[in-house]
Amino acid sequence: MIMKKFFLLLLPLFISSSVFAQDYTRFQGEVDALNAREFNIDSSKEVVVFTGSSSIRMWKNVQNFYPEINAINTGFGGSHFLDLFYYVNELIFRFDPDKVFIYEGDNDVAAEKAPFQILLHSAMVYGAVRTKFPDAEIYFISPKPSISRWHLKNIYEETNALLKDFCDANENLSYVDVWNPMLNESGEPMSDIFIEDDLHMNAKGYQIWGKVIGEYLK
Numbered sequence: 703m704i705m706k707k708f709f710l711l712l713l714p715l716f717i718s719s720s721v722f723a724q725d726y727t728r729f730q731g732e733v734d735a736l737n738a739r740e741f742n743i744d745s746s747k748e749v750v751v752f753t754g755s756s757s758i759r760m761w762k763n764v765q766n767f768y769p770e771i772n773a774i775n776t777g778f779g780g781s782h783f784l785d786l787f788y789y790v791n792e793l794i795f796r797f798d799p800d801k802v803f804i805y806e807g808d809n810d811v812a813a814e815k816a817p818f819q820i821l822l823h824s825a826m827v828y829g830a831v832r833t834k835f836p837d838a839e840i841y842f843i844s845p846k847p848s849i850s851r852w853h854l855k856n857i858y859e860e861t862n863a864l865l866k867d868f869c870d871a872n873e874n875l876s877y878v879d880v881w882n883p884m885l886n887e888s889g890e891p892m893s894d895i896f897i898e899d900d901l902h903m904n905a906k907g908y909q910i911w912g913k914v915i916g917e918y919l920k
């Protein structure tokens with residue numbers, strides 16, 4: 703309860719001071735293309751939106767993982783939490799979702815945003831979705847470990863800890879841990895779950911995600 707009140711006090715400040723600090727138009731073309739895409743939605747199944755940065759965008763076969771739902775992929779590469787906040791109508795609201803899985807924070811960390819700043823931006827996204835859909839279940843997928851960004855390990859871990867605490871303190875908001883399942887026995891990113899850039903995942907990496915996220919769809 704204290705955490706909720708704290709964020710209610712701080713969010714207006716961050717909306718006025720930071721929400722317009724980024725150039726969101728860099729994603730306009732990609733968002734327009736998503737808006738033009740036809741999604742075949744079965745009215746007898748739940749609508750579950752998967753959105754966020756390139757790790758979602760590149761999960762082309764997410765529907766194959768979960769045939770029992772309408773899996774809507776609106777990922778847009780390179781995005782931050784604030785970018786999703788800016789395009790929340792186009793990428794989430796228009797689908798009237800039952801559940802929303804959000805993967806952001808990875809690029810925020812790489813852009814050298816402080817963990818607490820990332821947390822506040824995540825709270826803006828949560829607040830927007832929660833206000834529009836009071837009963838929807840929202841999931842924050844933890845920023846993942848990767849070989850190319852392993853030098854930022856401590857920042858990732860601090861960010862993930864804050865996101866988990868925030869999820870635990872809010873209604874219908876869950877933290878999905880993909881960080882630990884992607885580490886090997888030595889506590890480092892698995893070497894065989896990435897494509898050549900050592901950042902984005904291959905099929906084996908998405909198998910890990912599919913299993914972890916699937917537990918929240920049962």
